[in-house]
Amino acid sequence: MKRLLLTPGPTPIPPDVLGAMGEPIIHHRTAEYKEIFKEANDNLHKVFKTQNDIFTFTSSGTGAMEASVVNICSPGDKVIVVRGGKFGERFSDISKFYGVEAIPLDIEWGTAPDPSAVEVLLKAKKKVKAVYMSLCETATATAYDVKAIAKVVAQTDAVLVVDAISGLAADELKTDEWGVDIVVAGSQKGLMLPPGLSFCSVSKKAWGLVESARCPRFYLCFKGMKKALDKGDTPFTPAITLVIGLRESLKIILADGLDKFMARNKTLADATRKAVKDLGLELFSKRPSDAVTAAKVPDGLDGEALIKDLRKKHGVWFAGGQAALKGKIFRIAHMGSIRPSDMREGFAALEDILKAMGHKFEPGSGLKELKKL
Amino acid sequence: MKRLLLTPGPTPIPPDVLGAMGEPIIHHRTAEYKEIFKEANDNLHKVFKTQNDIFTFTSSGTGAMEASVVNICSPGDKVIVVRGGKFGERFSDISKFYGVEAIPLDIEWGTAPDPSAVEVLLKAKKKVKAVYMSLCETATATAYDVKAIAKVVAQTDAVLVVDAISGLAADELKTDEWGVDIVVAGSQKGLMLPPGLSFCSVSKKAWGLVESARCPRFYLCFKGMKKALDKGDTPFTPAITLVIGLRESLKIILADGLDKFMARNKTLADATRKAVKDLGLELFSKRPSDAVTAAKVPDGLDGEALIKDLRKKHGVWFAGGQAALKGKIFRIAHMGSIRPSDMREGFAALEDILKAMGHKFEPGSGLKELKKL
Numbered sequence: 064m065k066r067l068l069l070t071p072g073p074t075p076i077p078p079d080v081l082g083a084m085g086e087p088i089i090h091h092r093t094a095e096y097k098e099i100f101k102e103a104n105d106n107l108h109k110v111f112k113t114q115n116d117i118f119t120f121t122s123s124g125t126g127a128m129e130a131s132v133v134n135i136c137s138p139g140d141k142v143i144v145v146r147g148g149k150f151g152e153r154f155s156d157i158s159k160f161y162g163v164e165a166i167p168l169d170i171e172w173g174t175a176p177d178p179s180a181v182e183v184l185l186k187a188k189k190k191v192k193a194v195y196m197s198l199c200e201t202a203t204a205t206a207y208d209v210k211a212i213a214k215v216v217a218q219t220d221a222v223l224v225v226d227a228i229s230g231l232a233a234d235e236l237k238t239d240e241w242g243v244d245i246v247v248a249g250s251q252k253g254l255m256l257p258p259g260l261s262f263c264s265v266s267k268k269a270w271g272l273v274e275s276a277r278c279p280r281f282y283l284c285f286k287g288m289k290k291a292l293d294k295g296d297t298p299f300t301p302a303i304t305l306v307i308g309l310r311e312s313l314k315i316i317l318a319d320g321l322d323k324f325m326a327r328n329k330t331l332a333d334a335t336r337k338a339v340k341d342l343g344l345e346l347f348s349k350r351p352s353d354a355v356t357a358a359k360v361p362d363g364l365d366g367e368a369l370i371k372d373l374r375k376k377h378g379v380w381f382a383g384g385q386a387a388l389k390g391k392i393f394r395i396a397h398m399g400s401i402r403p404s405d406m407r408e409g410f411a412a413l414e415d416i417l418k419a420m421g422h423k424f425e426p427g428s429g430l431k432e433l434k435k436l
Numbered sequence: 437m438k439r440l441l442l443t444p445g446p447t448p449i450p451p452d453v454l455g456a457m458g459e460p461i462i463h464h465r466t467a468e469y470k471e472i473f474k475e476a477n478d479n480l481h482k483v484f485k486t487q488n489d490i491f492t493f494t495s496s497g498t499g500a501m502e503a504s505v506v507n508i509c510s511p512g513d514k515v516i517v518v519r520g521g522k523f524g525e526r527f528s529d530i531s532k533f534y535g536v537e538a539i540p541l542d543i544e545w546g547t548a549p550d551p552s553a554v555e556v557l558l559k560a561k562k563k564v565k566a567v568y569m570s571l572c573e574t575a576t577a578t579a580y581d582v583k584a585i586a587k588v589v590a591q592t593d594a595v596l597v598v599d600a601i602s603g604l605a606a607d608e609l610k611t612d613e614w615g616v617d618i619v620v621a622g623s624q625k626g627l628m629l630p631p632g633l634s635f636c637s638v639s640k641k642a643w644g645l646v647e648s649a650r651c652p653r654f655y656l657c658f659k660g661m662k663k664a665l666d667k668g669d670t671p672f673t674p675a676i677t678l679v680i681g682l683r684e685s686l687k688i689i690l691a692d693g694l695d696k697f698m699a700r701n702k703t704l705a706d707a708t709r710k711a712v713k714d715l716g717l718e719l720f721s722k723r724p725s726d727a728v729t730a731a732k733v734p735d736g737l738d739g740e741a742l743i744k745d746l747r748k749k750h751g752v753w754f755a756g757g758q759a760a761l762k763g764k765i766f767r768i769a770h771m772g773s774i775r776p777s778d779m780r781e782g783f784a785a786l787e788d789i790l791k792a793m794g795h796k797f798e799p800g801s802g803l804k805e806l807k808k809l
Contacts, residue, residue: 066460073461073676084677085458087439088446088630090753121496121632123672126655160654251673257461259494259632259675279652281533282499299496300624302632302675303446304457380463 065378069409071201071229071355073251073258074399076308080255083311084304091303097295099310104292106313107262109321110231110254111246113238117264118288121302124228124249127261129157130283131195131224131245135269137277138162140192143184143221145176148202149385150226154195161278166191172388173203173357175350178211191221192272193244198230202385204357204394205348206234213241222269228252228261232316233328233354233398244269250305253354255312255399259305315400329353330436331397331406337432338410339395342417343424347392354398357384359391364420366390372419377412403436438751442782444574444602444728446624446631447772449681453628456684457677464676470668472683477665479686480635482694483604483627484619486611490637491661494675497601497622500634502530503656504568504597504618508642510650511535513565516557516594518549521575522758523599527568534651539564545761546576546730548723551584564594565645566617571603575758577730577767578721579607586614595642601625601634605689606701606727606771617642623678626727628685628772632678688773702726703809704770704779710805711783712768715790716797720765727771730757732764737793739763745792750785776809 068075089095100119107117120126132154136142140163144154147170158165168184170176176196185191194216199206209225216223222244227236231246232253238246243266250260265273265285273285281287282299291298316324332353336346339358347357360366366383367390373379384392397406410429417424441448462468473492480490493499505527509515513536517527520543531538541557543549549569558564567589572579582598589596595617600609604619605626611619617639624631638646638658646658654660655672664671689697705726709719712731720730733739739756740763746752757765770779783802790797 066462068461068463070463072673073463076461081458081460085454087454088441088449089439090441090443090446091631121494122499122655123494123674125672126495129655157654160657161652249673251676257675257677258464258673259678279534281530282495282502282656284533299498300445300622300631301496302630302678303624304630305632305675 066380067378067405067408068380069395069401069405070380070382071252071394071396071398074255074396074401076255076257077312077315077400079315080308080311084308088303091301096303100306101295103306103310103313106317109317110313111238111264112236112240113246113264115238115264115266116289116292117262118285118292119297119301119306120261120283121259121299122261123258124247124261125153126283127247127249127263128153128226130263130285131247132157132163133161133276133278133280133283134285135222135272135276136161136163136192137275140164141166141188141190142192143168143181143188143194145170145196145207147172147174147176147205148200150197150201150228173205173348175205175207176212178208178215181212182215185215185219185221191219193222193224195224196226198225198227198236199234199352199354201229201355202388203348204352204355205350206230206352209236209243210241213243217242222266222272229354230352232325234352235325238264250309253398254309255315256305256308259302260309328398331401331403332356334403334432334436335395335397335406338429341428341431342414343422355394355396357392357394360393361422364422366393369393369416369420372416373412377415379409379412381409403433407433439753440751440778440781441753442768442774442778443753443755444625444767444769444771447628447769447774449628449630450685450688450773452688453681453684457681461676464674469676473679474668476679476683476686479690482690483686484611484637485609485613486619486637488611488637488639489662489665490635491658491665492670492674492679493634493656494632494672495634496631497620497634498526499656500620500622500636501526501599503636503658504620505530505536506534506649506651506653506656507658508595508645508649509534509536509565510648513537514539514561514563515565516541516554516561516567518543518569518580520545520547520549520578521573523570523574546578546721548578548580549585551581551588554585555588558588558592558594564592566595566597568597569599571598571600571609572607572725572727574602574728575761576721577725577728578723579603579725582609582616583614586616590615595639595645602727603725605698607725608698611637623682626771627682628688629678629681632675633682701771704774704776705729707776707805707809708768708770708779711802714801714804715787716795728767728769730765730767733766734795737795739766742766742789742793745789746785750788752782752785776806780806
């Protein structure tokens with residue numbers, strides 16, 4: 064059956080990327096592969112907006128999240144973790160496993176952290192090694208104010224680690240200009256690839272912590288990655304086909320410049336949010352992300368059935384809510400290669416299902432804004 | 437240019453596998469994906485010859501090697517590591533990073549460890565947690581006697597960890613019958629996939645060490661993997677396309693039963709070794725693997741030029757020697773999807789280059805055995 068993925072990872076993969084990954088495999092210890100890796104890596108810097116080194120891991124995004132802890136922390140260290148959804152909580156879990164004390168900055172799900180709350184906490188606690196936050200908290204479709212928080216953290220000895228796994232290439236991120244020390248990213252979201260690659264960019268300030276960090280690591284070690292990267296390589300066998308795909312997808316993203324790609328994405332995000340409201344639905348997030356939109360399931364409707372029916376009847380895939388939000392929200396991605404025509408198809412299906420479920424709205428209202436694109 | 441990969445990883449990927457991986461991506465938190473993962477996992481058990489749990493990591497083989505250390509050891513523990521090549525040494529490196537004492541059993545490169553040497557060392561050292569060895573040491577194309585060493589280790593409290601990354605589905609391995617506690621594997625060798633997946637099977641005896649193991653781990657944690665596997669899942673976003681490819685490649689491997697697949701592989705390995713000798717070359721290994729063959733570069737010939745000329749002139753890819761063996765050997769893989777016709781093409785090219793380099797042999801002698809297949 065046809066399948067239109069409007070899920071916040073994996074996102075649809077452009078045909079050219081699938082094609083490049085479907086070629087007979089090449090060997091990785093060669094000039095040919097190094098050239099591909101170099102082109103991909105150079106272009107990654109443009110998307111991250113950084114001149115810092117970017118390390119490419121063969122792992123899920125969680126691998127790079129763990130790398131951002133173990134390479135700068137030691138057991139007994141203190142870090143601040145912004146927790147406003149499932150992915151914020153993962154940094155706490157990782158820290159705990161390594162004996163690092165994660166001081167939570169818990170916020171209501173669907174809201175973004177107040178920069179002054181970070182400032183107060185940094186002042187109250189002594190010797191905080193790092194602050195962990197998301198660019199986009201995927202679980203609630205909320206964009207955090209990285210720029211403002213980076214300004215706060217920059218005035219301390221702490222480094223700022225931003226999980227941009229779902230936000231990269233969708234929500235604005237100026238790594239160097241804002242002073243983000245470590246940016247964590249993954250392949251299967253805005254980068255339009257299958258899952259399997261993850262990334263960390265590392266600033267000079269963060270490097271200052273690497274030497275003394277006593278959390279043990281081998282596969283995820285920044286120093287090993289750096290040594291190999293300086294030779295244009297990775298320390299262990301890379302996921303060759305995914306790196307080949309990465310080169311292709313970055314070409315697509317940068318074809319007209321990153322700004323235009325992001326602007327098209329923002330236009331689609333704006334129209335999607337309007338479409339949600341035009342259907343008489345509420346946005347869940349107080350500070351919505353341009354990568355993904357979360358809509359509240361209207362009172363009295365079965366949110367899980369809604370998701371299921373969309374898949375079964377129309378082949379349209381939205382994501383449901385996680386944990387406490389299960390059945391209460393649904394999430395629609397508009398990042399990566401997702402086009403206005405995809406979104407129109409998605410909302411036509413959504414109208415059909417909402418109608419069948421008895422939700423009242425003016426037919427066609429969900430498509431009005433999207434038809435303008 | 438045409439490219440015939442006869443390298444011990446990555447190996448050529450069958451067209452059906454490339455095709456399956458080139459389909460539009462599907463979501464991983466679904467019944468559809470779980471079914472694919474289950475079929476792949478069930479068939480992996482047949483190839484591993486085990487009823488133990490097998491965990492699938494999104495990582496290079498090194499990730500699974502690290503998992504086989506951190507999940508059973510604590511800082512200060514002692515392990516024995518057989519070192520007869522680059523990959524044996526990696527276990528020592530990993531142990532060191534975690535404060536685990538790796539007692540080396542160093543053997544001459546190209547030889548296999550004597551089971552009685554393992555026995556003596558196990559008796560001499562007290563409280564050894566584990567013995568680490570390879571099934572096939574890829575660097576020297578040597579098959580180790582896992583069966584005999586497993587018998588020795590079984591009589592102690594130590595567990596046996598076997599790196600089968602390059603050996604699986606080529607060199608004989610009977611995990612349960614022989615009593616191998618942890619088998620480490622990777623996707624890009626006998627399993628005929630791109631790199632990016634790695635595996636660990638874990639015996640009951642090894643599980644006995646997991647609870648008390650104090651090396652910290654999160655992404656590579658067996659307990660997290662087990663909890664998810666019991667629900668038919670992985671704890672973190674898997675490399676979806678590679679798992680889809682895995683299901684396809686295992687179908688191919690098991691189409692006529694594993695025994696027939698391995699027998700065809702052995703026939704090709706035997707013929708390749710004879711072909712090497714017929715060309716007046718010596719085998720490097722004293723106990724050759726059926727996954728890969730290492731030939732000594734004849735005295736006076738430039739081994740690195742040989743590899744380069746094969747690639748440049750014929751598009752045929754052999755692997756060179758690593759570390760001290762650089763320029764001294766070349767390695768020819770015959771695992772996975774490599775067919776007799778591929779090997780004939782490889783040896784025709786090899787004859788051409790050897791002739792041009794002035795090596796004396798009877799023309800066509802390298803093809804004699806291979807033509808019988």
